[in-house]
Amino acid sequence: MAKQSKAQQKTVERVMHEFKEGDLESGSGQKVKSRKQAIAIGLSEAGASNQQSPTPRKRGQSGGGATKAELYEKAKKQDVPGRSKMSKAQLQRAVG
Structure with missing residues (x-):
């Protein structure tokens, strides 16, 4: 908690x-x-249950705001090879 x-x-x-x-x-x-x-x-x-904690929990640094689907679409537009097998972090680096 x-x-x-x-x-x-x-x-x-x-x-x-x-x-x-x-x-x-x-x-x-x-x-x-x-x-x-x-x-x-x-x-x-x-307002102190784990669903209502005063500060939101931080997620991993790979997030950056864009979803994997959004990153995939950007990679598709840039014609990045092997994009279908990439993780979210890999897509972010490739698009980034």
């Missing part, structure tokens, strides 16, 4: 406190009885 900011930590702490006191309710209004569900609610409210 990504690191949480202080505000996110406080939100998760507050939600877990509500769970321990028995005051935490799910979206449908029912009391939360599962610790896992309470954690999921806390992370969701804090």
Whole structure:
């Protein structure tokens, strides 16, 4: 999991406190009885689940913004030999 900011930590702490006191309710209004569900609610409210991490994960350096299909089309226009067997990184170097 990504690191949480202080505000996110406080939100998760507050939600877990509500769970321990028995005051935490799910979206449908029912009391939360599962610790896992309470954690999921806390992370969701804090925006700290792995789908909502505060900073996006960086991908490999071969990306450069263009997809493999776009690079292939550029290579096709430039008539690069062997382009059909090239990886994305190889296409990028050949077009580049």
